[in-house]
Amino acid sequence: MKYALRRTLDWYSDMSLWPHSNAWSIGSAFLTGALLEISTHPKPGLVTPRSNGAHEDMNLQTFMISSAVIAPCLYQCAEAGLGHAGPAWTLLEQVRGIGARYEARLLDATRGVNTQRGLLFSAGILSAAAGLVTRQMPRCEEGVLFATAADMVRGIVERELRALGRRAPQTAGEKLYQQYGVTGIRGEAEAGFPSVRKLGLPALRAARDSGAPLATVLLDTLIALMTETEDTTLLWRGGPEALSFVQSRARHIRSLGGALTEAGMEAIRVFDADCITRRLSPGGSADLLAVTIGVDALLGGLLPPATPAPGTSPARAPNF
Numbered sequence: 001m002k003y004a005l006r007r008t009l010d011w012y013s014d015m016s017l018w019p020h021s022n023a024w025s026i027g028s029a030f031l032t033g034a035l036l037e038i039s040t041h042p043k044p045g046l047v048t049p050r051s052n053g054a055h056e057d058m059n060l061q062t063f064m065i066s067s068a069v070i071a072p073c074l075y076q077c078a079e080a081g082l083g084h085a086g087p088a089w090t091l092l093e094q095v096r097g098i099g100a101r102y103e104a105r106l107l108d109a110t111r112g113v114n115t116q117r118g119l120l121f122s123a124g125i126l127s128a129a130a131g132l133v134t135r136q137m138p139r140c141e142e143g144v145l146f147a148t149a150a151d152m153v154r155g156i157v158e159r160e161l162r163a164l165g166r167r168a169p170q171t172a173g174e175k176l177y178q179q180y181g182v183t184g185i186r187g188e189a190e191a192g193f194p195s196v197r198k199l200g201l202p203a204l205r206a207a208r209d210s211g212a213p214l215a216t217v218l219l220d221t222l223i224a225l226m227t228e229t230e231d232t233t234l235l236w237r238g239g240p241e242a243l244s245f246v247q248s249r250a251r252h253i254r255s256l257g258g259a260l261t262e263a264g265m266e267a268i269r270v271f272d273a274d275c276i277t278r279r280l281s282p283g284g285s286a287d288l289l290a291v292t293i294g295v296d297a298l299l300g301g302l303l304p305p306a307t308p309a310p311g312t313s314p315a316r317a318p319n320f
């Protein structure tokens with residue numbers, strides 16, 4: 001087992017230090033994010049290896065199945081970006097076509113359960129943007145990556161939400177826009193993923209620099225994302241009160257030191273129980289954790305080992 005883990009980490013570090021990203025390394029970076037997100041425990045209201053969170057219709061295996069289904073989509077989006085000679089905004093139609101096909105496959109594979117529709121969009125857009133950036137420069141640069149993603153989807157809020165007009169809204173996002181004026185995942189993408197840029201990546205880097213084990217780094221990053229993400233899955237289930245409950249609780253936990261302190265961990269366990277009682281599941285924030293991990297890997301970040309090195313003290317992080 002130790003050898004297999006060492007080989008996996010060697011592969012991961014090789015990939016993250018890969019000076020010239022290619023479609024495989026880009027797709028794998030975001031698949032790594034999806035797999036590490038679902039395997040993090042605890043996560044307030046969300047599915048983990050030990051809890052189905054606030055869900056009756058999905059568990060760890062549902063997410064493993066859907067992650068396996070969407071993996072080729074990320075690779076294909078990256079390849080579309082690598083092969084695109086025009087400006088970023090002319091790439092969206094091709095990428096949306098790839099995404100729509102894989103969204104149908106995702107829902108087939110999960111028997112209609114919506115596990116990762118949002119992640120498919122966010123990670124697909126960023127995989128394509130990473131491919132496009134890699135055409136122009138040897139390594140992905142953070143600001144250029146997010147700006148390219150924003151350019152790819154420029155006008156999407158206007159075209160797909162503001163222009164709804166009299167047409168009856170079909171999806172949760174469209175209905176929530178009409179009801180509350182929130183732009184959800186489209187707004188996040190069009191702004192260049194500010195939750196990832198300003199919350200997720202700084203929190204991940206600070207937790208990693210603190211020497212915390214992998215599970216703690218990932219949980220701390222999720223809590224940071226939950227403080228400000230306008231998560232439509234929370235609005236859908238519990239309205240504005242649910243969104244402000246989650247954001248303010250996450251801010252309180254950050255004031256206790258987040259997942260890096262015992263007080264913060266105790267508050268996270270209580271928060272998890274409260275989310276389950278209230279049937280609240282911040283799926284958007286979970287997606288943004290997966291995206292944060294993927295972008296960090298693309299930028300050359302190296303996550304802590306999944307298990308403590310031989311002879312060191314056991315990881316403080318909660319074990320499964």
Ligand SMILES: CC(C)(COP(=O)(O)OP(=O)(O)OC[C@H]1O[C@@H](n2cnc3c(N)ncnc32)[C@H](O[C@H]2O[C@H](COP(=O)(O)OP(=O)(O)OP(=O)(O)O)[C@@H](O)[C@H]2O)[C@@H]1O)[C@@H](O)C(=O)NCCC(=O)NCCS
Pocket residue numbers: 073077095096098099100103113114115116117118119120121122123124125171172173174183184185186188229230231232233236237281282283284285287288
């Ligand atoms: C572009 C679309 C994906 C937009 O779809 P929609 O109109 O539905 O838009 P939203 O509702 O705004 O968002 C869809 C999902 O995005 C995640 N999300 C929500 N808020 C944010 C945010 N602020 N930033 C980033 N991401 C956000 C969230 O996805 C996750 O949660 C879902 C699971 O949670 P759950 O509560 O279980 O959801 P449901 O089962 O639906 O509700 P219940 O019945 O259980 O209560 C899961 O999807 C996670 O990923 C939002 O749900 C779409 O229009 C589209 O174009 N799709 C095609 C794909 C595509 O174009 N790809 C292009 C590149 S490949």
Ligand SMILES: Nc1ncnc2[nH]cnc12
Pocket residue numbers: 037038043045046047048053115116281282283284286287
């Ligand atoms: N772990 C998780 N639980 C529930 N919804 C999610 N959406 C993305 N990741 C999720």
